[in-house]
Amino acid sequence: xxxxxxxxxxxxxxxxxxxxxxxxxxxxxxxxxxxxxxxxxxxxxxxxxxxxxxxxxxxxxxxxxxxxxxxxxxxxxxxxxxxxxxxxxxxxxxxxxxxxxxxxxxxxxxxxxxxxxxxxxxxxxxxxxxxxxxxxxxxxxxxxxxxxxxxxxxxxxxxxxxxxxxxxxxxxxxxxxxxxxxxxxxxxxxxxxxxxxxxxxxxxxxxxxxxxxxxxxxxxxxxxxxxxxxxxxxxxxxxxxxxxxxxxxxxxxxxxxxxxxxxxxxxxxxxxxxxxxxxxxxxxxxxxxxxxxxxxxxxx
Numbered sequence: 001x002x003x004x005x006x007x008x009x010x011x012x013x014x015x016x017x018x019x020x021x022x023x024x025x026x027x028x029x030x031x032x033x034x035x036x037x038x039x040x041x042x043x044x045x046x047x048x049x050x051x052x053x054x055x056x057x058x059x060x061x062x063x064x065x066x067x068x069x070x071x072x073x074x075x076x077x078x079x080x081x082x083x084x085x086x087x088x089x090x091x092x093x094x095x096x097x098x099x100x101x102x103x104x105x106x107x108x109x110x111x112x113x114x115x116x117x118x119x120x121x122x123x124x125x126x127x128x129x130x131x132x133x134x135x136x137x138x139x140x141x142x143x144x145x146x147x148x149x150x151x152x153x154x155x156x157x158x159x160x161x162x163x164x165x166x167x168x169x170x171x172x173x174x175x176x177x178x179x180x181x182x183x184x185x186x187x188x189x190x191x192x193x194x195x196x197x198x199x200x201x202x203x204x205x206x207x208x209x210x211x212x213x214x215x216x217x218x219x220x221x222x223x224x225x226x227x228x229x230x231x232x233x234x235x236x237x238x239x240x241x242x243x244x245x246x247x248x249x250x251x252x253x254x255x256x257x258x259x260x261x262x263x264x265x266x267x268x269x270x271x272x273x274x275x276x277x278x279x280x281x282x283x284x285x286x287x288x289x290x291x292x293x294x295x296x297x298x299x300x
Contacts, residue, residue, distance in 0.1 A: 210266030
């Protein structure tokens, strides 16, 4: 007795091609041999689900099945086999015609469950189909997006992969993992995994293209006299030379300390912010009064 491809996928007969694809994707994730290794019953069910998907997504074959011309394995039903020479539909002629029809398809329907996924040799000809792509979303740390790095991710089928994060990655970009999507049908290649990236924010750094901006608080003495001030950049700590007479809002540039794109990394742009003591400082007040008086005398 022939099996029912609609029942194998759990969809009603009027289902659209998109509904059939959705049902197959769901079942393939649950039944794939990588998810349940060494489970023969699940493997056989996976093969049958894949065979049902192949049949029902081929408009011509689906139509012939719905009209009763072929069974779920693609075999001609006996009462639809063509007649023999001169219109004589004897048993021998009918069997011969059925054999020719089967042979013209190649071996796709020959011992389908045994050969669909286990045979080597790559291409299988008719019935071969590339697997569906699978989409994911992932947030990447700001510093990983700037410097590059690696991230272990878990796929929908439970597998873990080490994902290389290229320096310069932006929100909205998509990383493609070849062959990490749903398995192909009929010996076809697996689809890809498409990972859409969102880059996290950082409390101190702001990206502008390949450059990065940050604020650096300096004291009045450092602004007036200059000095060497430690700075934590995205790629590590460095010492920044603040020139004498610096003002709040001045920009200093650290070359190559921005986004680590190749062959030329971006720069780190450091905006100086002059910070005065929070508590009253009598000496500072006296200095400002004296300095202001001297400036007024000079202007006169």
